Amino acid sequence: MVDVAREAGVALRTVSRVVNQDSTVGPELVQRVREAIAALGYRPDERARHLRLGVTGTLGAAVRQLSHVNPVLRAVERAARAADLMVLAASTEDDENLERHVVESMCRRRFDGIVLEPIGDDHGYLVPELEAGLSLVAVDRPVLGLDVDCVLSDNRSGIETAYRHLVRHGHDRIAYIGDDERIFTAQERASAFRACVTAHGGLLDTMLHTGRVDDGRVHAAVRAALSGPAPATAIITGNAQLSVEVLRHLGADAVDVALIGFDDSELATLLRPDLTVVAQDTTAIGTTAIDMLRARIADPSTEVRKVTVPVELIARGSGEIPPAS
Amino acid sequence: MVDVAREAGVALRTVSRVVNQDSTVGPELVQRVREAIAALGYRPDERARHLRLGVTGTLGAAVRQLSHVNPVLRAVERAARAADLMVLAASTEDDENLERHVVESMCRRRFDGIVLEPIGDDHGYLVPELEAGLSLVAVDRPVLGLDVDCVLSDNRSGIETAYRHLVRHGHDRIAYIGDDERIFTAQERASAFRACVTAHGGLLDTMLHTGRVDDGRVHAAVRAALSGPAPATAIITGNAQLSVEVLRHLGADAVDVALIGFDDSELATLLRPDLTVVAQDTTAIGTTAIDMLRARIADPSTEVRKVTVPVELIARGSGEIPPAS
DNA sequence: ACCTTTCGAGATAACGTTATCTCAGCTTGG
DNA sequence: CCAAGCTGAGATAACGTTATCTCGAAAGGT
Incomplete structure (x- = not known):
């Protein structure tokens, strides 16, 4: 930048003014500075800019797996872009x-805010960051033990709707058949299911299967649910x-078995019958x-604020199969 | 940092030394500085650090859709993490x-390097960045017209293998049935297919269908391929x-129709018969x-360097269906 | 006892920006 | 015709780090 100023024969500050489209620079100088910038291949350094400005115009997103389907992340990117923020x-x-x-790295980089899909139940490391002014919003799961903004799906009513x-x-x-109940959403959904069965006067017995997603476990769960004297029909x-x-x-x-899946997905319409799902918004x-x-x-x-977003049941066929006589 | 120094009664530089685990600080001072850091809730600012150091220890990844399945991105993240770089x-x-x-933002932020899935065929904007020392590697597709490092799959041999x-x-x-040939990989694969048919002495006729992925088009393509006097059997x-x-x-x-898909995916083993695929490494x-x-x-x-990574055919059933008599 | 080496720690100057203050040269109104 | 206001542009001081240089004191060798 100092080179550009010298080349254009102006003050450093004037180059900065031109770069930032400040209107208080005469057209002739603007021209000279522009040429100098092009001639020297000057490229502004956001690190210094952010350091001076205090803000970075950047949001961080810490998600479970970037390379998995994650429609929430897509919406986050789009909404941020609309607000002229880089994610x-x-x-x-x-x-x-x-x-x-990851989160601490983003904090040290002074991202303006962080969208987090929290994992586990000890987020104590966040306390000093929050005290120091970190803006954070949790998505999909809450940050247990900390009073932090979060946006969740209405897991309970999703299960209830499916059950009804x-x-x-x-x-x-x-x-x-659910995921490991150490995961917040899995716990909520399983617990809602228990409540449904109880309210309906049924027995949980062989009807509830949760645990880590694992080939053998799922296989055993399916077998257990569909066998015995009173097999499940859905x-x-x-x-x-x-x-x-x-x-x-x-x-x-x-x-022959009615099936409702939590979460919509691409393959829901590939199957025959198509898969009835509880879709998150x-x-x-x-x-x-x-x-x-x-x-924030x-x-x-x-x-x-803790926001709960409604879910929607999309009937496509698999959830409307009648019980085997 | 200056506050920490005052609190601990040491020089600024000494705080920096403690933070960076410099061994030339006496244990007593280290202790005092640590306490001051904790008391004041000091959190280092990477922007300033990176500005001073010149490097950021950060790689950018500009991919088509973060929220889509992208196993390459996962491998990129892991490899970078192993090298103590943040992606x-x-x-x-x-x-x-x-x-x-996106790429220019990353450049202005002075990321040390960028992994790019290039789109379109005009990447002229990259020229000044590359001249200024940008390290870039293209993935999946080359940067047309520019001599830039890239890593591609062996699309041609994938098609040839499937054909054989x-x-x-x-x-x-x-x-x-392929994607829009304006996309590099789609063009390569379609062209390899043409070569296969020609070498095999067949007619392209109703056998080649490329274009934007669109419900109607795919439907029409499938119909066209499977109908007529000489319908496709695969x-x-x-x-x-x-x-x-x-x-x-x-x-x-x-x-009844043999099918080989390019790209492996989760649902390949969900179908009956399971899907035979050409899997990228x-x-x-x-x-x-x-x-x-x-x-770099x-x-x-x-x-x-332009690296081509071999692909692998994984036979699972759908590709081994014999032609209808 | 004196010179040299080693070591711990401080002072200062960058890194590349932008905000604030200053000032010279205009215009404008009475 | 001059004071007051405006306007374009420069000088300087931060922002929060780390590299370099410096220096005092302690340790070691003759």
Whole structure:
């Protein structure tokens, strides 16, 4: 920049003015500076700019796996772009230590705010950052033990809706195959399922199967649910990955067992019958997260909000299969 | 930092030494500085650090869609992490203007290097950046017109392998349904297919269908390929998305038509029969990209390399269906 | 006892920006 | 015709780090 100033024969400050489109520079000088910039191949350095300005115009997104389908992240990117903010994302790989490393890196880089899919239940490392003014919004899961903005899906009502839908189609013995209950969403969904069964006067017995997603476990769960004296006639799955696994193990039986999957996915319409799902409103989640983050950045004293976004049941066929006589 | 120094009663430089684990600080001072850091909630500012150091220890990844399945990105993140580099990723949404915006932002932030999935064919905006020392590696597609490091899959041999595989299983009339040939990989794959048909003495006729992925077009292509006096008995698809679409339109016929899909995917083993695919070695692509990028960062005069990574045919059933008698 | 080496720690000057203050040269109105 | 206001542009001081140089004191060798 100092070279550009020398080349153009102006003061350093004037180059800065030209670069920032300040109107108080005469057209002749603007021209000279422009030429000098082109001649010297000057490229502004945002590090220095951000350092001086205090803000970076950058949001961080720490998600479980960048390279997985994540429609919320897409909405986050779009909403941020609309607000002229750059989103830079990194994976936490479902690893608490990596999450901490990623988030702390973003803090040291002084990102203006962070969108986080929190992992595990100890987020103590966030406390000093929050005290120092970090703007953070949790997505999909809350930050346990900390009073932090968050945007969640209405997991409970998703399960309830699915359950009622199956009951309305004549099912009485409905099984649930879910993820490891140490995961917040899995816990919420399983607990909602328990409440449904109890309210409906049924027995949990062989109807509830949760745990780590693992080929053998899913297979065993499907078998257990469909066998015995009172086999299930319908299954609800706890997430998209489990829908896939359950379908894999159902095999040809898929046409006889009603199935509702949590989470919509591309393959839902590839199957026969198409998969009935409880779909999250990922666009709403993403845009809400950015709105909340921007509000907090603008005014750190904004009171903490916990937003729950409704889910929607999309009937496509698999959830409307009647119980085998 | 100056506050910490005052609090601890030491010089600024000494705080810096403690933060950077410099061994030339007495244990007593280290202790005092540590306490001051904790008391004041000091958090180092990487912007200033990077400004002073010149490097940022950060790589950018500009990919088409963060929120899509992208195993190459996963490998890139892992390889970078192993080298103690942080990867920050952003989507280009298949939009040339957005690509430019994202890449230029990363340049202004002085990322040490960028992994790019290039879009379109005018990358002139990169020239001044490269001249100014930008380290860049293109992945999946080359940067047309510019001599830049890149890592590509062996698209041609993937198609050839699939073609030969089908011939070996008795097929004679093999159709190809591919993506828009304005996309580099789609062009390469379609062109390889043309060469296969010609070499095999067949007619392209109703056998080659390329264009934008669109419901109607794919449907029409499938119909055209399977009808007429000499219908295809096997289909090769140009990418994972097309495999899905083609399967959707094949419907119940899927058991009668041999199918080989380009790109492996989760649902390949969900179908019956399981999908035979040409799988890219995404791990090799990602790690190679990072290796090349690191080499270029270390020595910008390294000569430009264009690496082609082999692909592998994974037979799972759908590609071994014999031609209908 | 004196010179040299080693070591711990401080002072100062960058890195590349922008905000603030200053000032010279105009215009403008009474 | 002059004071007051405006306007374009320069000088200087930050922003928060780290590299370099310097210096005093302690340790070691003759």
